[in-house]
Every structure is written in structure tokens, then in C-alpha cells.
Amino acid sequence: MSYYDNFSVDTDKILLDVYKAGYVISYIAMTMNVIVFAILCRKTLLSPATILMQGLAAADFLTALSHYGFEPLFQSQYICETKKDVFLYNKCYLPYPYCSMAFHLSVLSFTFHTVSFLITTCLGIQKVVAILFPIWTKYQLTNRKAAICCVGFFLLSISISIPRHFSAWFQQGNSLNNQCSFHPIGDGVLQYSSIYYMMLQTILVTCCCLVMLMSTVYILYKLLTNKFRGRITEQRRQERRSVKLVIMILVVFLLTEVPKVILYLWWCYEYITGHFSTKMTRGNEMSSLWLIRRYENAMSWLLVYFTDIVRGSDQYRYVIFKFPMEVINLITIVGCMSNFVIYFLMSSKMRNEIILLFRKMCNYCAYERESKQIKDTTNSTDEEIEMNQIDIIGNKHVYDVERSWTNRMGNNCTYSIGINPTPGIRDCTKELENNPVQDTGDNCTKKKERNQIKGTGDDCTKE
Incomplete structure (x- = not known):
């Protein structure tokens, strides 16, 4: 036989908001426990008590x-159907395969x-053993x-809970709303996973609660008696702090576990007395x-069937x-x-x-930030140096081009004079006028040589 996996919430869906508060508290708890675990790994704090912690x-x-670690994922997948004919009642469910994930997480919790x-x-x-037998404990x-x-x-704990993971299997339901259905695997596995495991x-x-209660009373008694009195030394002071720490852990754990223990005991009493088989209208399965x-x-639902604490439907x-x-x-x-x-x-x-x-952590963050700033500054300086080098190379290139162009112009002028004396005089006249001191002597000498060849020599003589 198959059953649909759904649950009921109030019309205003305040229970879903309680789930949201649950995963916020869970993430805070997970962060704190990670910090505690990391700190207790230090060699200076390593001891049998810290390993247990x-x-x-x-x-x-x-x-x-x-418990609530995957609740943010489930919150985005919940599908709720309003029951208008029922007061304060909504039916919600998780589609497949999220219902299967929620099932295994419930077992792991x-x-x-x-x-x-x-x-x-x-x-x-x-x-307690450390107080009774300190030398043996050491x-x-x-x-x-x-x-x-x-x-x-x-x-x-894992070995006794493994059968619970295989007590039912899930599949997508035949309904159009993708509601998940689950099926029991066998009567023996189902009976162990629910009845015997709960017992x-x-x-x-x-x-465990009884042992913790007796341990807390005994440790508190020894703390208040002469066991920890006398001359206060550093070792005795650390011992007192350690005892107070354990007392606080035990007391808080008892306060958080006692309501669940009372509920467990009530369930066992109702089952042993046979009330389940006589009052459950839908059967034990x-x-x-x-x-x-x-x-x-x-x-x-069991509280609804077997108690009259609250009146109403x-x-x-x-x-x-x-x-x-x-x-x-x-x-x-x-x-x-x-x-x-x-x-x-306490510690x-x-x-x-x-x-x-x-x-x-703060020093590491500051170091990373300074390293990034230094890296950015270095990159900026390198870019400026590269730009300056490019400018220098560009200016040098321009200067070399200008100088090569000047030399080429001078050589061309001399070459044209040697080939064409008469046009060369015309072409180089402006250059001779621009450089009268440097070029006059050289040009005159060349003109005398040419005129001697031609048989004339009046031009330079007149000059």
C-alpha cells in the first residue's frame, strides 16, 4: 500500500516561518561548532576532554x-493547498525527489x-572519574x-539507524500536482525502524539523562565542598574552571532533552499498554x-488521539x-x-x-588588501615606464629620421653639383645663402676647379 507524503500547517503558514527561523539558528550553530572544532585542534589545548568536546x-x-540545513532548498519547493472547509488547516508537500531527500535527512537527525x-x-x-581517581585518569x-x-x-548510532533508511521507498505520485508517494518495504524492517528503534x-x-543528572549533582557537590578548596594555585584554578564548564554543558543539555524524554516515555507507555491498536483509526502501518x-x-496526531489537553476539532x-x-x-x-x-x-x-x-583572520585580510594595492601600484608604475620608453624610442626615431634626411639632402645637393654644374649652382644657391660661412669656401673651391676645366676663372676671383 502507498501513502502520500504531505503534512498540515496553519492557514497563515506560520509553521513555515518557524522552519525559516530554524534554519537561521542551524546555520549559526553550525558556524559556531566549526570554530570550536578548529580551535580545539590546536596542540596546546589537546587533551582527552577536548577530544570529547x-x-x-x-x-x-x-x-x-x-534538521534544518537544507530547509532553504525545501522552502522554494513547498506546494500548499488550502482547505477552505477546515479551520486553520493547509496541506503542504514536497515534490519528488525532494521528499526522498527530506526522509533521509529526518533519519540522520x-x-x-x-x-x-x-x-x-x-x-x-x-x-567524575577524574575527580575520584585523578592519578589513574592522568x-x-x-x-x-x-x-x-x-x-x-x-x-x-549509525549501525542501529541504517535499517531506517531502507524502510520505505519513494516515487512520483500519479496525481497531476506531482505529489510524492512512499511505500513500506517490509513489515519486519518497518516495525524495527519505527517501534523498536523508538524504544x-x-x-x-x-x-543518559539519568547518568548526566547524577554526574552533575556529584560534580556540583565536590565543587562546593573541600575538594576544590585550599590554597589557590594555577592548576587548581584551571581545574575549577574545567569543572564549571562541564556542569554548564550538562545542565543545558538536560534542559533541552527533558521535554523530548518525557514525550518518548509517554509514547512507550501508550504503545506498551496497547492503546495504539485500539484507538488508531488508520492502522499501525x-x-x-x-x-x-x-x-x-x-x-x-498521537497527542490528538490520546489526550484531551486542548479542546476543539x-x-x-x-x-x-x-x-x-x-x-x-x-x-x-x-x-x-x-x-x-x-x-x-567559562574557558x-x-x-x-x-x-x-x-x-x-583580520591580519590576513589586511595583508591581502595591502598586497593587492602594492600589485596595482606596481602595474601602474610598469605601465608608465613602458610608455616613457615608447616616447623616448619614438623621439629618437624621429631625430634619426630628421638627421638622415638632412644628410641625404646635403649629399644629393653635392651630387647634383658634380653632375650638372650649372643647374647645381641654381639648386644650391639657397643653401649657400643659408650657410654662407660653412658652405661658401667649399663651393668656391669646387667652382674654381670646374672653371679651370672649362677655361674660366672670373667668378671666384670677383667674389
Whole structure:
């Protein structure tokens, strides 16, 4: 059996605006986690605790990316149909293949969020062990073991969520509006991907929250007792800051996870008691598919069927329940973003490293700008030198041409005198007049020679 992939929003489409706010917060969270991860890679800060924090930053980055990272793309593809006969109700959907992309991202959001709370729990346990057994922790808890823990948590979460990616397949629907339809692959895979996985998720989140709560209480107790009192040294001061940092991370994570844990526990109770099979009008298959594809929508409908918190029609109550479900998602993303704020406020080393990083970035930008200016100035100077060289070469060429022309004119005049004495006298008369001092003697001598040949010599004698 196939089902159409659609979801309901309010008439004013405020829920779509909530999605927009979600991707803005997600991009801020992703940027902050990238900065934290890059700074913690420095050798001066490398330790088992910082390696766990690096794994937490990577998990939070991937959680924010899979939740709302592709929402700008989806916002341009949403198609909404107004239901005029229903109050506060619009049906929206994503066309194929965007619906398939949204399905896999929904599965990945659970996967990476599981890694996030597992690493956070491990961070609290590591700090408790460091307080109880400081010498053992110093020599036995190495960077390699911390890295193995992070990789192991990623592999564990991915391995238990892989079947969810293959629980349904999508295709373009037969309707003219290009609505996407999806089909369950098999009862066994579908049952694990929805029911058993949700139970496993509930057990993991509940146990991690309990461990984090006990760790937070114990660390806070040791912080307020004589454990950290006495003569204040630099090492003791750093230890106190580290403990406060871990406490803040655990408290914020508990505040963001408790609403989701309560919802998980309520769902498990309703399923174990058999209320789903007796009250669900469309069968367990549909509810199972929606738990995989659109968890928030499925839980909103389940709250409509099994609670009487809000009065009114089913559609109205569904839209009302949808808002707190999306708020829980936004709180999760804010929790992913909060680690950066906690690190910045509680760790002086982190603040110094962040300030140093931004200074290097500013210096690099200034260096690039100055290099560009110097390059532009050099190019301009080279162009001016080339133009001057061209002018000099041009002037020299003109001068050489003029000088060659003058020499050629003088040679032509002498040549014409030697060949045609009489016309030569006429042709060179003006030149003799223009150069009386230089040319007179030479021309007279030549005239005497010619006249001696002809038998006359009066002209030069008279002159």
C-alpha cells in the first residue's frame, strides 16, 4: 500500500516561518561548532576532554545540518493547498525527489543527535572519574582512548539507524500536482525502524539523562565542598574552571532533552499498554511510517488521539500541538549552539584562542588588501615606464629620421653639383645663402676647379 507524503500547517503558514527561523539558528550553530572544532585542534589545548568536546562539536554540527540545513532548498519547493472547509488547516508537500531527500535527512537527525547525547554523557563520566581517581585518569585516560570513544559512538548510532533508511521507498505520485508517494518495504524492517528503534532511543536517552543528572549533582557537590578548596594555585584554578564548564554543558543539555524524554516515555507507555491498536483509526502501518518520515507530525496526531489537553476539532488540535513539537526541535538546535557560548564564557584559553584566531583572520585580510594595492601600484608604475620608453624610442626615431634626411639632402645637393654644374649652382644657391660661412669656401673651391676645366676663372676671383 502507498501513502502520500504531505503534512498540515496553519492557514497563515506560520509553521513555515518557524522552519525559516530554524534554519537561521542551524546555520549559526553550525558556524559556531566549526570554530570550536578548529580551535580545539590546536596542540596546546589537546587533551582527552577536548577530544570529547571535538566529537561533540562534530555531532552537533551534523545534527543542525540534518534538521534544518537544507530547509532553504525545501522552502522554494513547498506546494500548499488550502482547505477552505477546515479551520486553520493547509496541506503542504514536497515534490519528488525532494521528499526522498527530506526522509533521509529526518533519519540522520536522530542518528547524529544520538551521538551528541552519548558523547555528552561520556564527558560527564570522564569528569567524575577524574575527580575520584585523578592519578589513574592522568596515566590511563589517553587521547587515543578518547578518540576511540568518539568514533565508537558514531559507529554505534549509525549501525542501529541504517535499517531506517531502507524502510520505505519513494516515487512520483500519479496525481497531476506531482505529489510524492512512499511505500513500506517490509513489515519486519518497518516495525524495527519505527517501534523498536523508538524504544531503543527512549532507553538510551533516558539512561543518559539519568547518568548526566547524577554526574552533575556529584560534580556540583565536590565543587562546593573541600575538594576544590585550599590554597589557590594555577592548576587548581584551571581545574575549577574545567569543572564549571562541564556542569554548564550538562545542565543545558538536560534542559533541552527533558521535554523530548518525557514525550518518548509517554509514547512507550501508550504503545506498551496497547492503546495504539485500539484507538488508531488508520492502522499501525501508517503511524509507523509517520514516526520515521515526519516524527513531529506523527507525535502531534498521537497527542490528538490520546489526550484531551486542548479542546476543539481534530485539525485545530493538531495545529496547536504542532507548534510545541517544532519548539522542541528549535530547543534542540539551540542546545547544539549553546556549547560554543559555554566554552567562550567559562574557558579563558578558549577566549584567548578565539581572539587570536580572529586577529589572524583580520591580519590576513589586511595583508591581502595591502598586497593587492602594492600589485596595482606596481602595474601602474610598469605601465608608465613602458610608455616613457615608447616616447623616448619614438623621439629618437624621429631625430634619426630628421638627421638622415638632412644628410641625404646635403649629399644629393653635392651630387647634383658634380653632375650638372650649372643647374647645381641654381639648386644650391639657397643653401649657400643659408650657410654662407660653412658652405661658401667649399663651393668656391669646387667652382674654381670646374672653371679651370672649362677655361674660366672670373667668378671666384670677383667674389
